[in-house]
Amino acid sequence: MKGTTILLDQWQGAEAAALIRDGQLDDLLIDSDAPRPGTIYRARADRPVKGQGGMFLTTPDGSAFLRQVKGLKPGEPLLVQVSGHAEPGKAIPVTTRLLFKSRYAIVTPGAPGLNVSRAIRDEDRRDALLAIAHDVLEGHPVLALDPPAGLILRSNCEEAEDEDVADDILAMATLAVNVLADLDGAPEKLVEGDGPHDLAWREWPVTEMVSEPGCFEEHEAEEMIAALYRAEVQLPGGGHMTIEPTRALVAVDVNTGGDTSPAAGLKANLAAARELPRQLRLRGLGGQIIVDPAPMPKKDRRQFEGQLRAALKGDPAETILAGWTQLGLVELQRQRTRAPLPAKGGKTR
Known part of the structure; x- marks a missing residue:
C-alpha cells in the first residue's frame, strides 16, 4: 500500500496517533500519565x-x-x-528556553530574528511568508518583550494557505506574551503540552488523515503496534536483532540468522543500522543504547557507521554515536523525546 496515512485513535484507552508510510508503521505517539513535553x-x-x-x-x-x-x-x-x-x-x-510551537510558526523568546525554514527554497514564497509575518506582528506586544522574541516559519508553510499561516503566527505570539507575563504566583501549569492527535497534525506530513474510532484496527495498525512488544525484529536477508530495554540502558543484539556466508555479518549489521532508528522511535526508547553487532572484520566498521549515521540523520530525536568500546560494542546516546510503549493492558506511567 503506497502513500502516507495518519491514524488518530485510541490504544489501550490512551489517545494515540500512528503514521503509516507505504504500508509500514513509521511513527507512533501514545499518551501517558507523565507530563507532556512542551508543557x-x-x-x-x-x-x-x-x-x-x-x-x-x-x-x-x-x-x-x-x-x-x-x-x-x-x-x-x-x-x-x-x-x-x-x-x-x-x-x-x-x-528555561521556552518555545511556542505550532504547525506553521515557532515563537522563540530570547532568540530574536525572523527566519524561514531552509527547506522552503522558492524565493517568491519565502518573500510572501516574510510579508505575512511582518503584517501580523506589526505593533504586536511580542516585539516589545525583554529579552526580544523571534519567529521561525516552518517548512509546512510552503503549501499552506496564507490565512492559516497568519492565524498561527498571531496565536503563538499572543500565547507567548500572555505566558511570559504570568511569572508571579505559586507553582502552576500554564500551558499543557500537545497530545498525540495535536502532535500528529503539528509534526507529520498531512496527506490523508483518518480519525474515526476503530481506524487502528481497520488499517491493521493494531497488529503493527503489537509487534513492537516482541524483542526480536526480523531483518531483510534473514538476520534479526533483539532489542531489550533495561533500567540502565537499551541492549541491541544483531545476529545473522541462518546465513553463514563470509559477508553475513556485514549484511546483517547494515540492515540493523537502517532499521534501528525506526524501532527506537516506535518503542519510545532513549538514553544509553549499546549495540552488539554481528561478527564482521574491523575494516567494515566504517561502512556500518556510515549507514547508521545516515539512518539517524533522518530521525527527529537527537542521537549521538559515541563510538566503539574495546569489546567491539557500539555506544549511542539518544534523547528521550517520548514515553516508552505502555505495558500491555494499561497506560504508560
Missing part, C-alpha cells in the same frame, strides 16, 4: 544539586530538574518548559 510551568527553585550545576524545582506535577542555573536562588519563581520524558523515578527534565 510550561511557573515553577519555584527548590535546592541546588552540588557537583551537577543544576537545581531541583517545584512544579504542580512534582519535582523537576533544571541544568545551568547560574544566578538562580532557592525560592525564586521562574518559567520552564518540559524538554523530554523523565526516566522512571527521576525528576521531570525542564529548560
Whole structure:
C-alpha cells in the first residue's frame, strides 16, 4: 500500500496517533500519565544539586530538574518548559528556553530574528511568508518583550494557505506574551503540552488523515503496534536483532540468522543500522543504547557507521554515536523525546 496515512485513535484507552508510510508503521505517539513535553510551568527553585550545576524545582506535577542555573536562588519563581520524558523515578527534565510551537510558526523568546525554514527554497514564497509575518506582528506586544522574541516559519508553510499561516503566527505570539507575563504566583501549569492527535497534525506530513474510532484496527495498525512488544525484529536477508530495554540502558543484539556466508555479518549489521532508528522511535526508547553487532572484520566498521549515521540523520530525536568500546560494542546516546510503549493492558506511567 503506497502513500502516507495518519491514524488518530485510541490504544489501550490512551489517545494515540500512528503514521503509516507505504504500508509500514513509521511513527507512533501514545499518551501517558507523565507530563507532556512542551508543557510550561511557573515553577519555584527548590535546592541546588552540588557537583551537577543544576537545581531541583517545584512544579504542580512534582519535582523537576533544571541544568545551568547560574544566578538562580532557592525560592525564586521562574518559567520552564518540559524538554523530554523523565526516566522512571527521576525528576521531570525542564529548560528555561521556552518555545511556542505550532504547525506553521515557532515563537522563540530570547532568540530574536525572523527566519524561514531552509527547506522552503522558492524565493517568491519565502518573500510572501516574510510579508505575512511582518503584517501580523506589526505593533504586536511580542516585539516589545525583554529579552526580544523571534519567529521561525516552518517548512509546512510552503503549501499552506496564507490565512492559516497568519492565524498561527498571531496565536503563538499572543500565547507567548500572555505566558511570559504570568511569572508571579505559586507553582502552576500554564500551558499543557500537545497530545498525540495535536502532535500528529503539528509534526507529520498531512496527506490523508483518518480519525474515526476503530481506524487502528481497520488499517491493521493494531497488529503493527503489537509487534513492537516482541524483542526480536526480523531483518531483510534473514538476520534479526533483539532489542531489550533495561533500567540502565537499551541492549541491541544483531545476529545473522541462518546465513553463514563470509559477508553475513556485514549484511546483517547494515540492515540493523537502517532499521534501528525506526524501532527506537516506535518503542519510545532513549538514553544509553549499546549495540552488539554481528561478527564482521574491523575494516567494515566504517561502512556500518556510515549507514547508521545516515539512518539517524533522518530521525527527529537527537542521537549521538559515541563510538566503539574495546569489546567491539557500539555506544549511542539518544534523547528521550517520548514515553516508552505502555505495558500491555494499561497506560504508560
